[in-house]
Amino acid sequence: MTRRAGVLGWPVAHSRSPAIHEAAYVAAGLEGWRYQLLPVPPALFDETLRALPGAGFVGANVTIPHKEAALAAAEWATDAAREIGAANSLSFDGARVEADNTDAPGFLAALGEPPTGRAVVLGAGGSARAVAWALCSAGAEVEVWNRTPERAERLAAELGVRAVTTVEPGRLLVNCTAVGLEGEDPFAALPLEPGRMGEWGVVADLVYGEGETALIRDAREAGARVVDGLEVLVRQGALSFERWTGVPAPVEAMRAAAGLK
Numbered sequence: 344m345t346r347r348a349g350v351l352g353w354p355v356a357h358s359r360s361p362a363i364h365e366a367a368y369v370a371a372g373l374e375g376w377r378y379q380l381l382p383v384p385p386a387l388f389d390e391t392l393r394a395l396p397g398a399g400f401v402g403a404n405v406t407i408p409h410k411e412a413a414l415a416a417a418e419w420a421t422d423a424a425r426e427i428g429a430a431n432s433l434s435f436d437g438a439r440v441e442a443d444n445t446d447a448p449g450f451l452a453a454l455g456e457p458p459t460g461r462a463v464v465l466g467a468g469g470s471a472r473a474v475a476w477a478l479c480s481a482g483a484e485v486e487v488w489n490r491t492p493e494r495a496e497r498l499a500a501e502l503g504v505r506a507v508t509t510v511e512p513g514r515l516l517v518n519c520t521a522v523g524l525e526g527e528d529p530f531a532a533l534p535l536e537p538g539r540m541g542e543w544g545v546v547a548d549l550v551y552g553e554g555e556t557a558l559i560r561d562a563r564e565a566g567a568r569v570v571d572g573l574e575v576l577v578r579q580g581a582l583s584f585e586r587w588t589g590v591p592a593p594v595e596a597m598r599a600a601a602g603l604k
């Protein structure tokens with residue numbers, strides 16, 4: 344019997360998750376596994392989700408705009424998913440839907456070292472919530488800046504971190520805004536100074552596309568250690584893979600399929 348997983352999103356055609364997971368099945372020697380795109384508009388999310396277990400699905404990743412709906416639809420959720428308020432990884436136990444958030448531990452795995460000191464999160468959307476929650480639970484001192492300051496204040500109050508209106512370089516910078524997705528200049532849209540990127544210890548960008556983002560390129564050239572958004576994508580996917588298959592994720596094969604060196 345074919346065992347299926349996939350990614351629920353709208354739109355989702357651009358997703359690299361099928362290539363990453365299919366490469367993982369091959370590298371792990373898992374036969375009869377398939378991972379597919381599941382383009383589902385919001386109005387059809389609940390009924391599509393309920394149909395997946397009966398169609399051979401063991402789980403699904405969830406991306407924009409369904410992460411909150413995925414949590415709401417689940418019969419059970421991890422503390423991480425409940426506290427973040429969003430789920431990106433669903434597992435099916437019969438018809439029962441279990442929700443997790445692997446964006447948070449996936450981000451910490453991509454970071455590759457325990458976060459210490461002051462970390463600045465740019466953004467107050469879904470990924471900013473997961474990253475701020477992960478950094479806070481790992482012991483970092485978290486500051487959140489957002490274009491719309493009221494959203495940063497709400498996030499800060501809910502997660503117990505600090506909202507800021509100006510940004511001073513520190514140990515870690517994480518871009519969780521959509522800036523860079525369309526090739527925008529990060530120094531025009533974000534409170535960062537081009538000449539000061541070398542003052543950050545580590546710069547991570549959740550945005551990814553073809554090649555590195557302008558933020559990652561500038562930070563790397565200025566001497567900061569950088570973490571690519573594709574690394575975060577691979578690591579959150581690796582955690583879902585392990586949950587669904589019960590075998591260790593072949594992370595290097597997944598990285599190669601994502602185009603990482």
Ligand code: NAP
Binds near residue numbers: 465470494520532577
């Ligand atoms: P979201 O919930 O829609 O939040 C978008 C955020 O971007 C908000 O804070 C918004 O600020 C800000 N923003 C949008 N346009 C901006 C601009 N021109 N200038 C300044 N701020 C701007 O999105 P999300 O789910 O958090 O995702 C954010 C990005 O991370 C996306 O590019 C997504 O593809 C990426 N992502 C990557 C991974 C990964 O695995 N690598 C995982 C999740 C997300 P306002 O509140 O002011 O509107």
